[in-house]
Each structure stands twice: as structure tokens, then as C-alpha cells.
Amino acid sequence: MPPPNPPVGLTLENAGFTAAGRVILSDLTLSLTEQRIGIIGRNGSGKTSLLRLLSGLVAPATGTVRVDGLDPARDRKAILSRLGILFQNPDHQIIFPTVAEELSFGLHQQGMAKPAAKAAMRAMLAQHGRSHWEDRPVTALSQGQRHFLCLLSLLAMKPATILLDEPFAGLDLPTQSRLTRTFDALPQRLILITHDPAALARYDRVIWLEQGRIRADGPPTTILPDFTTEMTRLGEVDADTDLSD
Numbered sequence: 436m437p438p439p440n441p442p443v444g445l446t447l448e449n450a451g452f453t454a455a456g457r458v459i460l461s462d463l464t465l466s467l468t469e470q471r472i473g474i475i476g477r478n479g480s481g482k483t484s485l486l487r488l489l490s491g492l493v494a495p496a497t498g499t500v501r502v503d504g505l506d507p508a509r510d511r512k513a514i515l516s517r518l519g520i521l522f523q524n525p526d527h528q529i530i531f532p533t534v535a536e537e538l539s540f541g542l543h544q545q546g547m548a549k550p551a552a553k554a555a556m557r558a559m560l561a562q563h564g565r566s567h568w569e570d571r572p573v574t575a576l577s578q579g580q581r582h583f584l585c586l587l588s589l590l591a592m593k594p595a596t597i598l599l600d601e602p603f604a605g606l607d608l609p610t611q612s613r614l615t616r617t618f619d620a621l622p623q624r625l626i627l628i629t630h631d632p633a634a635l636a637r638y639d640r641v642i643w644l645e646q647g648r649i650r651a652d653g654p655p656t657t658i659l660p661d662f663t664t665e666m667t668r669l670g671e672v673d674a675d676t677d678l679s680d
């Protein structure tokens with residue numbers, strides 16, 4: 436049960452995450468209440484691990500994680516309507532053989548009756564010009580198309596917060612442009628991991644992770660120029676000498 440008058444948003448208190456005996460994230464204290472939050476950082480800096488922690492797919496080794504006051508690792512069912520995650524690799528997400536089944540599954544999980552779920556599934560495909568996908572086996576879709584299907588499944592469930600792990604990777608430019616417009620128009624809170632600083636220019640807040648810790652946190656106008664300068668500087672040296680991994 437959520438506590439009375441639960442805090443709205445996602446919070447971490449001294450949260451840390453350990454995997455295979457290694458500290459991956461340490462000492463994260465964050466209150467995520469803005470509508471548009473970007474997460475940036477180098478490969479291996481801990482961005483995906485942070486999304487996994489926020490969505491309750493992994494439990495913190497230290498500290499606490501809360502979504503609207505709930506523990507996402509324990510209150511799995513209550514989390515479904517509050518939070519949805521789009522992984523980098525669609526094959527980690529898709530479980531059903533056809534597009535229709537994959538799209539309807541989350542809606543059933545949320546308690547929607549079969550006819551209503553079918554209508555919602557068809558409406559979602561039609562809205563995005565993909566009605567012809569309905570009976571297609573997911574194996575007949577390309578990697579980019581499977582990624583897009585995962586996104587449609589997520590949007591159909593209308594979670595209050597959407598966590599996106601590099602959603603544009605592998606998508607063609609028209610699909611990226613349309614998706615950007617779709618994201619911009621969504622009323623939900625978005626937390627977006629990207630390697631493209633330009634995608635975050637109009638965001639409310641940007642968090643820069645480095646080796647599992649927060650290196651900088653603030654508005655894009657302050658964080659993005661520093662990040663771009665640092666990435667350019669690192670790109671000009673021939674090898675990484677500062678990474679432990």
C-alpha cells in the first residue's frame with residue numbers, strides 16, 4: 436500500500452547498486468519531479484543501471500528507491516501504471532509471437548478486458564500508421580521496427596513516467612523525427628538516456644553520470660556545453676586512460 440500523501444515523483448536516497456561484486460552506482464541522492472529529465476554519460480557510466488534501479492528491475496545494495504512513495508522492486512503491480520521502461524535492445528522486452536499479442540499483453544496486465552484491449556491495440560497501431568502490422572510475427576520485423584513496437588506497447592499502457600534508454604538508436608530519420616514529436620506532445624514525465632546532447636536542449640533537467648556517480652546536475656544550458664566540451668576533449672586523445680572498466 437502506498438503511504439498516505441505519498442511524495443510524487445521518483446526519489447533515491449543514498450542509493451547504490453552492486454553487480455558481480457562490483458560497485459556500479461554509488462551514493463545517488465536525487466528527487467526526480469520534473470517533466471523532462473535527460474541522463475547523459477559515457478558508455479559504462481551507469482545510465483542503464485540507474486533506469487533498472489528506478490524501475491525496480493534490480494534492488495539497491497544500499498539506500499532506498501521510491502516511485503510515488505512505493506518501493507518499485509517490491510510493489511511490482513502498483514508500479515505498472517506509474518512507470519514504463521523502454522530498453523535499448525527490443526529482444527530483451529518482446530515475449531509474444533505476434534504484434535497484436537505483444538501490444539495487448541501490457542493492457543491485460545493492467546486489468547483491461549479482452550475486447551477493450553483489442554480496440555486499444557488497434558487504435559495504437561492506426562495512430563502510428565502501422566495497422567498492417569497487427570497479425571505480423573514479431574520475427575518478421577526488423578530490429579528498428581521491433582524497437583518501435585516496444586515503444587508502442589509502452590505508450591499503450593500510459594504509465595505516468597516513461598524511462599527511455601536510447602530510444603532513437605537504430606531508427607531511421609523519419610521515424611526519429613516523428614517519435615521526437617510524439618515524445619514532445621506526451622503529457623507524461625520522460626526520463627531519457629541519450630548520447631545526443633541536442634535531444635535534451637529543451638529538457639528541464641540534465642543529469643551527467645560518471646563512473647556511477649553524479650558528475651553534474653542542472654539545466655541543459657549549463658550541463659550540455661560542459662559535457663560537449665569534455666566529450667570533445669576526450670575524443671582528441673588517442674586512448675582512454677581514466678577508465679577503470
Ligand SMILES: Nc1ncnc2c1ncn2[C@@H]1O[C@H](COP(=O)(O)OP(=O)(O)OP(=O)(O)O)[C@@H](O)[C@H]1O
Pocket residue numbers: 454455457459476477478479480481482483484485680
Ligand atoms: N549485471 C551486471 N553484472 C556485471 N556488471 C554489470 C552489470 N550491469 C552493469 N554492469 C556494469 O556496470 C557498468 C555500467 O553499465 P550500464 O549498462 O549501466 O552503463 P551505461 O552508462 O548504460 O552504458 P552504455 O552507454 O554503454 O549503454 C558497466 O561497467 C557494466 O559492465
